[in-house]
Amino acid sequence: MTFPIRKASAQTTVKPAKSAGSGNQAQKRLQALGRLPVGQLNKTEEAYRQHLEARKFAGEIVWYRFEGIKLRLADNCFLTVDFAVLMSNGLLEMHDCKGCKAIFTDDAKVKMKVAAASYPFVFKVAFPVPKSKGGGWIVEEI
Template identity: 30%
Template sequence: MNATEAKYAAFLAGEVAGGRVAAWWYQRMSWRLGPGTHYRPDFVVLRPDGLLELHEVKARAKSGFGATEASWAKVKTAAGEAPFPIRVVWPNKGAWEHRAITPTAAERAA
């Protein structure tokens, strides 16, 4: 776990204590995207209502979060196939911002 992921893990532990998250796991799932290509989300998060979400932790960048082109492509591809939401989360001034990743209709059809 890198430093940003460790901070997010601490945040999730607080969310569990506050009842806003039921449970979470670090890198417990791998999604096969194609031959020799996998996506492993940083966190699998179980909400109190039973919904699973995948959370991908990224570093803060000037315009939001930082992600390599390859990393972003994997997240977008997985979002088109996964049966549960994927959120990219990043730190910003002591809080966590997030963005739900939802592919376009064209990306889903591809």
């Protein structure tokens, strides 16, 4: 018995099979966009820094610092929030900004909750509102 031989065309593409532990690839791509060297702000962090600067000018904030405080949560487990923010009433807040809610991973949420239970600071997460919807920030307290 013979089988016809079919030549592959130039347009043929082969997609690799997904591995069982590959996870959410879209989420990994979004996270990879924000990975810069320590101390360097990505676009979302820079936009939030400008937001904080405006609040400082308005007198709501006395001081802020990018990646200024590293908190120990357990042995070999730390949390470095994006911004430590000293409010005008003397309250020290820890602000983390994310590009969208989809990239606020369970791991990051757990770390923030553990830190909120362990330290006397207010922990907040900020998400940008698209310019098409008016811009600004959604800030949620942990």
